[in-house]
Amino acid sequence: MQKLLAMSFAVLSSFGASAHAAELCKSAYSTELAKLSQAENDDWASVAKNPRGVIATAVRDQARRKRVDEIQKAGGLCSAEDFLAAAIVMSHGVFVVEDIKAIKFASTALALDPTLTQANQPFRVAIDQIAVRARGDQLYGTVIETKNGVDMPVPVMPGFIPND
Numbered sequence: 572m573q574k575l576l577a578m579s580f581a582v583l584s585s586f587g588a589s590a591h592a593a594e595l596c597k598s599a600y601s602t603e604l605a606k607l608s609q610a611e612n613d614d615w616a617s618v619a620k621n622p623r624g625v626i627a628t629a630v631r632d633q634a635r636r637k638r639v640d641e642i643q644k645a646g647g648l649c650s651a652e653d654f655l656a657a658a659i660v661m662s663h664g665v666f667v668v669e670d671i672k673a674i675k676f677a678s679t680a681l682a683l684d685p686t687l688t689q690a691n692q693p694f695r696v697a698i699d700q701i702a703v704r705a706r707g708d709q710l711y712g713t714v715i716e717t718k719n720g721v722d723m724p725v726p727v728m729p730g731f732i733p734n735d
Contacts, residue, residue, distance in 0.1 A: 600642045600647035600653065601649070603642070604639070607638060607660050615628065629665075632660075635660045636660055636669060639656075642657070654679040654683065654690075655687055657672075657676040658672075658673045658690060658693035658694065659693050661697070662692075662694075662697050662700075664697075667700075674697045677690040677693045678694065692713075696713045696714070698710055698711065699711050699713045
């Protein structure tokens with residue numbers, strides 16, 4: 572677990588955005604990022620109603636994460652809203668590196684606009700996914716598993732922080 576966290580922080584330090592750059596930049600990608608984020612939310616909301624769609628959603632989800640990576644590499648994340656949209660898409664990743672990106676994007680969104688509290692959710696989801704993937708208990712209680720047809724949160728750490 573400690574090795575995983577050390578690696579996570581190393582990857583986090585490779586990202587960055589300044590408030591000054593965000594003020595100067597209205598990304599040409601902002602509309603696309605907002606659409607990717609909305610599609611992400613819509614897809615996962617539909618899976619909650621019809622779990623049979625999870626495979627198709629996962630395929631679309633992977634394509635959205637790939638596109639966010641391309642936009643980020645092109646320097647297209649500028650505003651707090653851009654970083655929030657990227658965090659939402661990455662927060663449903665399947666690899667720890669995607670969780671780390673979600674954490675960084677959400678943190679950057681909050682650094683650029685501390686009133687953008689919606690960024691707390693993808694941050695919390697990504698933290699919990701890293702913990703669960705490392706065979707640990709989650710911190711916020713955002714990761715749900717279905718067992719015998721019943722949705723149950725994965726165990727949480729003692730003194731966990733409720734996901735409000």
